[in-house]
Amino acid sequence: MDSEQFGEAGRQMIDYVISYLENIRDRRVFPTVKPGFMRDLxxxxxxxxxxxxxxxxxxxxxxxxxxxxxWHSPRFNAFFPTANSYPAILGDILSDAIGCIGFTWAASPSCTELEVVMMDWLGKxxxxxxxxLACSGGQGGGVIQGTASEATVVALLAAxxxxxxxIKEEHPEITNMDILSKLMCYASDQSHSGVERAxxxxxxxxxxxxxxxxxxxDAKILEETIRKDKADGLFPFYVVATLxxxxxxxxxxxxxxxxxxxxEGVWMHVDAAYAGSAFVCPEFQHYMKGIELADSFNFNPHKWxxxxFDCSAMWIKNSAELVEAFNVDPLYLRHDKQGLVPDYRHWQIPLGRRFRALKLWFVLRLYGVEGVRAHIRLQVKQAKEFEDLMAKDERFEIAVPVRMGLVCLRLKGPNELSEKLLRRINDSGKIYVTPSKLRETFVIRFCVCASRTNSEDILYSWNVIKEYADEILAESTTNQDKK
Ligand SMILES: Cc1ncc(COP(=O)(O)O)c(C=O)c1O
Incomplete structure (x- = not known):
């Protein structure tokens, strides 16, 4: 493909992308294909x-x-959102064209420098x-990881x-093997599976x-557990709190x-993968109260x-602790500006890294902070609209107060009813929702995900849920009559 052909194909592809995204409602949100379908194609x-x-x-x-x-259809109400915008796509196109691997400052200085500044912008x-923040002149700074799960692992390794x-300073006689078997991490039973995996x-x-x-x-239980573990000769070192x-x-x-x-002298990492984006709005800042006590913090701009994807923002108060944890320094990666600027290879697990700050820069400039706030507020409002529609139907109940763009709903009565409802909704392909279990209670998670969602879409999704609830409750009444 030469440059002329690229130009033509590129324009065709951009037109395709626009048409795909703007007409996405016309497509069945969840496919019907069977495993292995592609081999025949x-x-x-x-x-x-x-x-x-x-x-x-x-x-x-x-x-x-x-x-x-x-995922970008307004009919997609599953999981949490993954972000999508034209400015970010443009940023990725440029990143692909530059195609640098920014493992050190010298490997492509703009790649590192833009990331340092973008992480300060975001942090502010x-x-x-x-x-x-790096601009504070201390040891703090931000880095773009691929995912929140990576950030959790990176923070864990630094901790x-x-x-x-x-421990080695206090007890030089203890062997590494002995220490490793006694190190303890903690998170809530509601934390993301990525923490357990880390x-x-x-x-x-x-x-x-x-x-x-x-x-x-429960902070009290956390404290008691840490103290008991210490008394039993274990070494608590890492707590993940979730926002x-x-x-x-x-x-x-x-x-x-x-x-x-x-x-207790334990590292606190804060995982705000989804909700973190909302903290740009002053009305949601209160959820972060106490953040000054954290050692590291992470959220995913690629969610909300x-x-x-991928753009997971992570900050650490003392970056020297990351560098010390991961530092291997072969001759071929050294450069003469080392120590003056971050070499992000020390802040992450892989060596290679893409120029991800570009898409962040494009988004923040083309939306402005105001535009980002408007996006968050609109989706929070749409979740409320959904809640209001649901509140008028007394067959349903909200399992927990609605927060951000997520509504956890269920049919009143045994779990089986809601389980059946979720299956019926998803089998229809009209909208896509995912399940959750809050202790023994089964709930359907309805999340406002797509940036193109409007109030008509919310009404559409609610009507789909209602339609299948009518069906299931009618069947359940008939079955009971038969008994
Ligand atoms: C609270 C929380 N933490 C972590 C994750 C994992 O995110 P990632 O896919 O970026 O690793 C999720 C995903 O939804 C999440 O909700």
């Missing part, structure tokens, strides 16, 4: 001779689209304490390294602390958990801040 081997762009382009609809779940938008150093990846023990009636981590849990968007109280971590 494409040859078993790569073509020996080059094909034409027209042939490739035609296969987007024939091969790819039948198996796509349309969220009103993070100065200590987290582990800090704790091992301290501990597994690090071959470390984790305790899931019981949540309270609001599904927030906006996956099952029901509950918020751990940092003003309670933070002081426990401080008293209009920046396409």
């Amino acid at each position: 494409i040859p078993a081997d790569a073509p020996e001779k080059p094909e034409t762009w027209d042939a490739v382009f035609a296969d987007i609809e024939r091969v790819i689209m039948p198996g796509i779940t349309h 938008m969220l009103k993070l304490p100065e200590e987290f 582990k390294s800090r704790r091992i150093r301290k 501990a597994m990846l690090g071959s470390l023990n984790i305790r899931l602390i019981k949540s309270d009636k609001n599904f927030a981590m 906006g849990t996956t099952p029901c968007c509950a918020f751990d109280d940092l003003t309670e958990i933070g002081p426990v971590c401080k008293r 801040m209009l920046v396409n």
Whole structure:
């Protein structure tokens, strides 16, 4: 493909992307394909001779689209959102064209420098304490990770390294193996599975602390558990607090958990993967109270801040602790400006990294902070609209207070009714929702996800839910009559 052909194909692709996104409601949100479907649609081997762009382009609809779940359809009300915007797509196009691998400052200085500044912009938008920001001149700073799960692992490894150093200073006789078997992590029983996985990846023990009636981590139980573990000769070192849990968007109280971590000398990492974007709005800032007690903080602009996947923002108060945890320094990666600027290879697990700050820069400039706030507020309002529609139907109940863009609803009565309802809704392909279990209670999670969602879409989704509720409740009455 030469530059002329690229220009033509590029324009065709941009037109396709616009048409795809603007007409996305017309597509069935969840595909009907069966596992292995693609083998029948494409040859078993790569073509020996080059094909034409027209042939490739035609296969987007024939091969790819039948198996796509349309995450950016307003009919997609599952999981949490993943962001999508034209400015972010433009940023990714440029990033792909530059195609640099920014593992050190010298590997492509703009790649590192823009990221440092963008993370300061974002941190200031969220009103993070100065200590987290590179512009404060201290050891703090931000980095773009691929996912919140990676941020959890990276923070865990830094915390582990800090704790091992301290134990070694106090007890030089203890072996590394002995220390490793006694290191303990903690998170609430509502935390994301990625936290448990981070501990597994690090071959470390984790305790899931019981949540309270609001599904927030019980700080008292956390403190008692840490103290007991210490008394038993174990080494507590890492607590993950969650702001906006996956099952029901509950918020751990940092003003309670933070002081426990401080008293017990334990690293506090804060996972705000979804809800973190909302902290740009002053009315949601209160959820972050106590953030100054955290050692590290993370949220995903790629969830709710209009920046396409992947872009997970992480800050750390003392970046030296990351660098110390991961530093290997082969000659071929060294450069003569080392130490003057961050070399992000020390802040992450892989060596290679894409120029992800570009899409963040484009989004923040083209929307402005105001535009980002408007996006968040609109989706929160739409969740309320959905709640209001539901509140008028007394067959339904809200399982927990609606927070952010998430509504956890269920049919009154046994779990089986709501389980059946969820299956029926998803089988219809009209909208897509996901389940959650809040202790013994089964709930349907309805999340406002797509940035194109409007009030008509909310009404559409509610009508789909109602239609299948009518059906299921009628069947259940008939079955009872038969008995
Ligand atoms: C609270 C929370 N933490 C972490 C994650 C995982 O995010 P990621 O896919 O970026 O690892 C999620 C995903 O929804 C989440 O809700």
